[in-house]
Amino acid sequence: MNVAAIILMALVLMLAACSQGGVAVTPSLVQSASPVASPASPTPASVAPSQTISTSPTPSTLTSLSWAEAEFGGSVDGVVAFGPEYVAVGTLDRVPTAWTSPDGQVWERHAVAYDPPAEDEPGMPGPWMGNLVEHDGWLYAIGGYQGGGDGIRPLGWRSQDGRTWEQIVSRNPFYTDGYLVWGLISGAPGLLALTHGFADMSGGVWLWTAEGSWAEVTDALPGTSAGANFYDAAWADGRFVVVGHGSDGGATGAATWTSTDGRHWEVNGAPYPWESNQDPLGVVTAVAPAVGTGWSAFLMAPGRAVGLHSTDARTWEVSQDLIGRLAGHIWLVANVGGRLIAAGGAEGEGSWLIASSDGRTWDDSHRTDGARAPAFHPRGAPSIASSGSSIVVFLELPDELDRGSVVLHAPLD
Secondary structure (H helix, E strand, O other), X not given: OOHHHHHHHHHHHHHHHHHHOOOOOOOOOOOOOOOEOOOOOOOOOOEOOOEEOOOXXXXXXXXXXXXXXXXXXXXXXXXXXXXXXXXXXXXXXXXXXXXXXXXXXXXXXXXXXXXXXXXXXXXXXXXXXXXXXXXXXXXEEEEEEEOOOOOEEEEEEEEOOOOOXXXXXXXXXXXXXXXXXXXXXXXXXXXXXXXXXXXXXXXXEEEEEOXXXXXXXHHHOOOOOOOEEEEEEEEEOOXXXXXXXXXXXXXXXXXXXXXXXXXXXXXXXXXXXXXXXXXXXXXXXXXXXXXXXXXXXXXXXXXXXXXXXXXXXXXXXXXXXXXXXXXXXXXXXXXXXXXXXXXXXXXXXXXXXXXXXXXXXXXXXEEEOOOOOOOOOOOOXXXXXXXXXXXXXXXXXXXXXXXXXXXXXEEOO
């Protein structure tokens, strides 16, 4: 069995384990939103009554953050700080939905334009709004629709205020080909999207520019001629950084790629904190610009998570091996509120957050037993944002992807 097959088997087993973990939680009851047909041009979205979220905070002495945790009446895929408020997107009763909040605690719900596909049936997993980013004054949400079998295709929306959304209608191969949109990043050259097909090592990288729409640039990434998987990306210091697992040359195993324009790329390996006679089975799953200078990332392998640090996003060193302290893996890391927050989890452990002030040393911040451990799927993945006065984190409830999310809120001094 080759390395790629071993990795795929480990990840599939982990996904199955995650889907069974956690504690069943009854979601909050909120008024259902009705589907909105996709108009030729955006129309004002109907607004449901405000939803108030308020709980007693759980103190965190290690990171000076005090987290308030509550169930959220919807399944959230992404959240950003946009102007003076937070904007979140996801689904409610299998219908794409948006929420806005001035403080991360009281949320107002907004309908989203959505034209269901002809093959849509109530028993299907249905749509999700996916990754959410701001780019040139617009909010873009790129998710997808999942029907029966391999019936998956990307779906996109955009908004200028977080309240009124239009569905993107396009014949570009980015939207017509079937795959999961794994990540979406905004950078100076444009939008960068990471995709994943139906087989292992079938990842892709796409670049969107205002001049040229979406174009696949996977072939420009060295070390991917036999396939690759891409799990996260970030933009800072004038460059994109993509992390994942390559298939040949310097990218065999865990790897990172960098580019200043999204079209020309170089590949860099990642260190393995294992003995030389052991096969490297790791993949880099999360990356973000570190606090101050440099970059932080996480290397995932069966049963462990390892912190990585780099000053230039090219040469990486092991900053902290978290084995023995945290079970499971880390799927998201974000630079928010003057610190790094990472989200992860494992079967029987629920979800948890760790925090760092320097990108090298990580401390426990919060554990959420009721939340489902992050799944190996872009739908229901953790999402983090900061308005400058607070931090908001969304984690998924167990069992059903559309049952709702757990929202964590922490004020900043």
